[in-house]
Amino acid sequence: MKTFLLLKQCKHQLIRHFSEAMSKQRIAVCQMTSVADKAANLECVSQLISNAAKEDVKMVFFPEACDYICDNNQDTLKFAEPIVGGSTVDSYRQLAVKHNVWLSMGGLHEQIKEDPNRIFNTHIIINNTGDIVQQYRKRLHFDKQIPERNVRLKEIDLCSPGRHIVAPVDSPVGKIGMAICYDMRCPELSTALTVLRAQLLTFPSAFTQATSKAHWHNILRARAIENQCYVIAAAQVGTHNTKRRSYGHALCVDPWGRVLADCGEETGYRVAELDLAQLDDVRRNMPVFSHRRNAVHSLYALSLRTESLEPAGAGAPVPPPKPPGPSRQFGHLQIPDTCVFYTSDLTYAFVNIRCVTPGHVLVAPWRCAERNEDLTDEEARDFYATIRLVQKLMEKVHNTESCTMTIQDGPDAGQTVKHIHCHIMPRKKGDFIQNDLIYLELTKHDQFQSSHPAKPPRSFQEMEAEAASLRESLLTLDTNSGFRNLNLP
Template sequence: MMRHLGLLQRLSRREFIRLTGQIVNMSTRTSKIAVCQMTSVADKDTNMNIVSQLVRDAAKEKVQMIFFPEACDYISDNKDDIVRNADPIPDGKTITNYRELAVKHNVWLSMGGIHEKNESDPTKMFNTHVIIDNKGQIVQAYRKLHLFDVEIPEKKVRLKESDFSHAGGHIVSPVDSPIGKIGMAICYDLRFPELSTALSILSAEILTYPSAFTKATGEAHWHTLLKARAIENQCYVIAAAQVGQHNAKRQSYGHALCVDPWGEVLADCGDSAPCFKVAEISKDRLLDVRRNMPVFHHRRRDIYSLNLLSIRKSPLPLHKGEKVQTESRTQYSEYSGPTNVFGHVKVPESCVFYKTKYSYAFVNLRCVIPGHVLVAPLRVAERNQDLTVEEAADFFNAVRLVQKLMEQVHNAQSCTVTIQDGPDAGQTIKHLHCHIMPRKKGDFIENDLIYLELAKHDQFKSGHPSKPPRSREEMETEAKTLREEMEKLLTKQKSAQMK
């Protein structure tokens, strides 16, 4: 021990600081990041040169990850140029250059919102946040969920992202990185706390908001919102930013920030560009905050919760360079064996629990509530008015019988019985069908919210239904039980008629 003390006494001040600093970093498990700020213009080469310069300079600071703002590839002032200049992922010129930078400088990159070409719709693109590792591989990509659509005619303000961009369809599970688990978002997503809460529940340690906040909204809300997201989720927040005048129509606020889980601002780029600031991410700091203020342990999950999350963990096949198959809208496409026609899909016979001459009843692939089943005519009749007199009588008798069965099985005294008759009523499968849902007091905070959930449940057009499909085994088990209960009910009714 004395020998080691003597060694420390002989060290120079600089060597002592370096050695003890390394010991502190080892004990606190810190990592270094750089948060960047720039003023993108319409010229992609100009912006690429700035990104390259920032990566080169920040890498000299021994950072492990560098964060860039939304639209780091370009900002144009008209819809046509915005869409035309978009590049595909993963092999477009822009993303290829970013991947090469990551390898050259041995750093991870968060490219905060690049214009991704939409191969299936040439009139619009995706605003896509891409994380690239130090080997140049695309680890994950997130498409912006919330599109900034603002129109104030009296102030001559009109900025509608939906004019040129498609919204994404998933929350992306936090990404494992050298600095911690990263929750991905983009700019306007910052105003929706449900997203950040969902990410923190999914174990995010860092929330990212690469942005191009307008000057007016930035001055009013930028710091407040970012600090709020950090404090309420007990996460680090890293928000790279655009700043300054991009063109005659567009000006951004700046102030790229890194905020710690207690709400302390660790780095602020102010209104300078191009520039970056270095900040340290401490795992121990995060754990201390969460231990001392255990808000997530105090959440009343028995009272409220986040439901109907559409979460994606794996990268999209397109972003991995795989051939993309056209997404099927067939509910039961994985099933084989005897089936029944239901519009453009097939319902397995094993999922049917009641059948008459003209109608059949079957269990649901995605249920709004337990006991949610369907009744449909055997013939593909699109609307109620398309049924013959005989079919209509049989169909509605079947509905009445199935309703009685479901109330009996689920010990309910009420049912929501509804038909979405035509596209303007919410019909997404062109085959008449009746939803039967046994109801109990308090199953929805407001009774009519069941119709909102029904609308979410039936989102086959978007390709992103809000509820996950049930397993075949679960559906067949339910159908078997209902067939047995239906036989008992029919036997009971027949006995009553004979008396």
């Protein structure tokens, strides 16, 4: 019996030690001085990866502009490359495979094929098999001009802003929330990524000297503490050219705000150990996010992208043209404001271009959440409350007592627009020979294809007229049965 208990104790100890080992992973945060020589910069990146990989790290983090830094806009544009198929990124992918590590390459100058006079500032993550698993285009651009001091630092002169935040990336070191440099001054972005279950926040940077001395450590520690995440900020350092100098001090900060690694003011890297079990302890012992008042601290205005950007290949479907006038984002499509008949704080309802039954309308969240599970609790409550209200409206307008309501949650369920939405279809007795044939009709229904033999698309004029009529009907709808106040567009 004693032997059995000892064996059982050893087993539990082994399981605990194994779990602790699995929760800890080593990363390297790098610091370099990029110049207007892409080959020299690539050699520096290669050497840093080679050296860091020997220290058993799972992932290596590089700063903004690790590809190059020029002293004029003409060269900056000339040196830019596409992410997919560009020789610089191809070299990074080969290095990831060669050294069996994941790479965070922050703030590359991405060529925009459609506009040769502009670029994206793009952060990419490459896995250890050389795949680009995600791309994030910088949303917030540094914009500073002091004429009396001959200071002009305006990223917007060259860079087009990204349109989305991206869902956290699963990696061997945890779920990574992607950002770039100046994005750290937008705390809502970091909080949104944490709400989406990020465990690490990354800010590859090229911070200027004056602002860094005052704010660099403070901002990064604040983002770590308030979001209870690891923060990793690879950095540029030293003199790049006669016009530009960077602060350095690439950091790794833990969820309690402690600095685990600081590269100082020299090129090189530091290794830090991330402990996701410790992160869980911090969140459990101080459950800040369970205390959030979501009705007050809403993040619905941030647009989320979950999939990696992919270039359109030969034969790819051409997206429909953007409608004239103001519109709202619906997946990869645009819904004209004139076709929207109801909005709440987080949700909107709009008429359909091709109806399975008369009065077939759709309800979607403002934010481009793809799946039901992607909705925050606040969004889910608002989404389903709006569905109830719109059902009540459509039954009144079409003089029915029934509706079919369906959500096609995922591609295998028939979802063709990657933005969760509910079809609301008023029903009357005998409208289908067999009641469930409506689902067969819905599977054939693709509201944004150019043609359908049974259901041709309606004109915008017809849709606008229906939306206007529904807005009028909403004003007389009895909302005393638990429905919120109306908010007409």
